Amino acid sequence: MRDLDPSVSSPPNARDAVRALRPSQIREVANAGFGVADVLPFWFGESDRVTPAFIRDAASAALTAGATFYTHNLGIAPLRAALADYVSDLHGATTSDHIAVTSAGVNALMLAAQLVVGAGDRVVAVTPLWPNLVEIPKILGAHVETVALDYGKHGWQLDLDKLLAALTPDTRMLLVNSPNNPTGWVMSRDEQSAVLAHCRRHGIWIVADEVYERLYYADTTPDTSGTASRTAPSFLDLAARDERVICVNSFSKAWLMTGWRLGWIVAPTDLMDDLGKLVEYNTSCAPSFVQQAGIVAVQQGERFTQELVRDLRSSRDHLVRALSDVPGVDVKAPHGAMYLFFSMPGASRSLExxxxxxxxxxxxxxxxxxxxxxxxxxxRWCYACDTARLDAGVERLKRFLAQHGAAR
Structure with missing residues (x-):
């Protein structure tokens, strides 16, 4: 066979759609911290606490028992059943046939996109947004358009009319992350109802990233049961299980299992066979012993999650008060997630x-x-840590602004 002339052959590059993906600027900032002594990191979206012991113990017991083999593509039956009970308790009747277990929430988002989006399809996303959601459809050759939240005296809010106008009949999929990373914005029940009705009329798929649904701080009166809402408004509260709605969730936030890489999808049963194929060709299955730990998390973790939310709300309020006293900072308390997304002097060039x-x-x-x-x-500042650490961070912020003449 004749060797190709290296002077005329094309370079060994990835395809154009991959090369055009945005690199992570969060990682770029974190990389800048390597070699810097005593950095206080608030850049990643995770708590500084380890996964609760009862979950870690369950994984250890499963490993000891030999849970190291392949499982069903869609997850082990006991975990799917536990998740069906969990979702039913929060959002109404759901069966195991609507549940698929995935290797992390981000894997679930990729699988959801692979199910319904292809080259040339039009996707609409509500932004600002965790970059993975915007970039995933682009890997598949889709075109992504964005509708931006507005920031004002009441914090981050959605212009519903603007979103509905963007959801034209040629739209294939809507991406909504609520509670939102990075803003903490929460889509209201009325907004969800209007969007769902509009998407039904035009046959638009809704992919709802609801991984922060339990990290919800409703500043409202308790519901009729006498207890505060345990979850943010969800499309699952409104949509039938077999319509064009795919909800993605994760074990990472409510049970502090970021490193475990375990998530799930709630989707129409008609998708499940094809979803199983995609899982096979992506990861085959989530690790068996991790799935066993997931059962314990959903069945025994409710008290822990509610305590976690109380702690996060306290940290949120503490950091809002502290930052509000810093000249030049404009911050509002969000209703969900674990972040403050605020303006400050110099943020017009935020990466720098x-x-x-x-x-x-x-x-x-x-x-x-x-x-x-x-x-x-x-x-964006992740406040999932103790208040002493937050206070130390605020003091460093004040010092930085003073050094640059931006504070009194």
């Missing part, structure tokens, strides 16, 4: 700002530009 804060004062927060052009002008 965040790198400088890491280098100069050892403060690590995420640049708003990491979440798309609509996030520029803001920074």
């Amino acid at each position: 700002l965040c790198k400088a804060m890491v280098r100069e004062v050892g403060l690590g927060v995420a640049p708003g530009s990491a979440f798309g052009p609509q996030g520029e002008g803001f920074v």
